[in-house]
Amino acid sequence: MPETRDLLDLTDEELDCWLKERGYPRYRRDQILAWVFDRLVTDFEDMTNVPRPMRSDLSQSFHIACSKVVAVRKSADDAASKLLILLEDGQKIETVIMRYRYGISACVSSQVGCKIGCAFCASGASGFVRDLTAGEMVGQVLAANRSLGSDERVSSIVVMGMGEPLDNFDALVKFMELIHDSDRTGIGYRRITVSTSGLVPKILELASLRLPVTLAVSLHAPDDLLRNRLVPLNRVYPVSTLIEAAGQYAETTGRRVTFEYALIRRVNDSDECARSLARLIKGMLCHVNLIPLNPVSGIALERSDRVQAFHDLLQNEGIDVTIRRELGIDIDAACGQLRRRHAEP
Ligand code: SAH
Numbered sequence: 542m543p544e545t546r547d548l549l550d551l552t553d554e555e556l557d558c559w560l561k562e563r564g565y566p567r568y569r570r571d572q573i574l575a576w577v578f579d580r581l582v583t584d585f586e587d588m589t590n591v592p593r594p595m596r597s598d599l600s601q602s603f604h605i606a607c608s609k610v611v612a613v614r615k616s617a618d619d620a621a622s623k624l625l626i627l628l629e630d631g632q633k634i635e636t637v638i639m640r641y642r643y644g645i646s647a648c649v650s651s652q653v654g655c656k657i658g659c660a661f662c663a664s665g666a667s668g669f670v671r672d673l674t675a676g677e678m679v680g681q682v683l684a685a686n687r688s689l690g691s692d693e694r695v696s697s698i699v700v701m702g703m704g705e706p707l708d709n710f711d712a713l714v715k716f717m718e719l720i721h722d723s724d725r726t727g728i729g730y731r732r733i734t735v736s737t738s739g740l741v742p743k744i745l746e747l748a749s750l751r752l753p754v755t756l757a758v759s760l761h762a763p764d765d766l767l768r769n770r771l772v773p774l775n776r777v778y779p780v781s782t783l784i785e786a787a788g789q790y791a792e793t794t795g796r797r798v799t800f801e802y803a804l805i806r807r808v809n810d811s812d813e814c815a816r817s818l819a820r821l822i823k824g825m826l827c828h829v830n831l832i833p834l835n836p837v838s839g840i841a842l843e844r845s846d847r848v849q850a851f852h853d854l855l856q857n858e859g860i861d862v863t864i865r866r867e868l869g870i871d872i873d874a875a876c877g878q879l880r881r882r883h884a885e886p
């Protein structure tokens with residue numbers, strides 16, 4: 542079988558170019574996009590207002606990424622579900638769907654594996670395999686939409702699945718542009734959050750694009766000694782440079798930065814840590830999201846029992862702080878905790 546391109550990875554210009562080369566009128570683009578993004582079809586033969594010969598031409602030229610969902614797990618309370626998706630090259634990724642009062646959010650993976658290797662994370666523990674393409678990221682959103690009821694659609698995106706999104710910068714930006722496009726999913730930039738372990742130059746590059754996207758910084762520790770142990774990338778971009786970059790991001794985009802802080806028992810959950818954290822970020826346009834650690838098999842770190850105390854201390858210091866609602870913990874669906882289990886044979 543000849544290799545096909547992923548239709549979801551194409552910009553309008555690229556799609557128009559294909560149409561033009563083969564002598565198809567431009568309005569076919571709108572039809573194709575409507576089938577793929579509104580009607581959510583994955584088989585070109587289903588595009589009934591497209592002439593048959595063109596449908597087979599499309600099938601021979603293209604495929605639609607992430608059309609193979611091989612497993613779905615729903616949490617007991619139905620608030621979260623996790624899709625296991627088979628990619629064209631046989632790799633598997635996971636996408637998590639979370640229901641909130643204000644809408645439905647998809648937690649999208651950006652890479653297969655991750656290079657960063659944080660001490661508490663399942664994604665990093667199995668090493669890096671490859672970057673995802675923009676199309677494969679778009680495909681996750683469509684796979685999520687297909688798994689929802691016909692009147693429901695993903696309305697916000699968190700790029701907090703497997704991988705370090707800023708380590709796959711060009712694909713990430715292309716992904717955000719594609720899903721923002723009103724002929725595709727039309728998801729506003731304000732409804733997109735990108736989570737990073739702290740690739741400082743890329744934070745600044747993202748800021749320079751001036752997209753009103755929310756940046757989440759996975760801080761997890763208020764000083765270099767501790768953060769070096771938890772997030773090895775800290776040895777390259779220490780806490781002070783990371784905080785400065787986050788501040789610049791907030792200033793340039795006007796968007797409040799989120800600091801994520803996974804609370805690990807007796808590692809980063811002391812009152813002293815909370816006070817240092819407060820000192821570090823005081824006065825910044827930011828917010829702290831405390832995440833109770835999700836224990837990972839094979840990693841000897843435990844969930845903190847001081848989540849509320851840590852929260853209260855930060856709050857007393859005048860820091861805007863929340864505790865992340867735990868969705869789908871029973872299906873290992875917590876973001877950033879996509880499991881090795883599926884990656885292993
Ligand atoms: N690589 C990016 C985005 C994916 S991880 C990043 O690190 O930010 C998404 C979030 O889940 C990060 O804040 C990450 O630190 C957190 N996370 C990873 N493993 C976790 C675990 N076992 N328990 C709680 N949070 C975890």
Ligand code: SF4
Pocket residue numbers: 655656657658659662663664665666702703704705737738759877
């Ligand atoms: Fe990679 Fe993020 Fe996991 Fe760290 S927490 S290993 S950066 S996915």
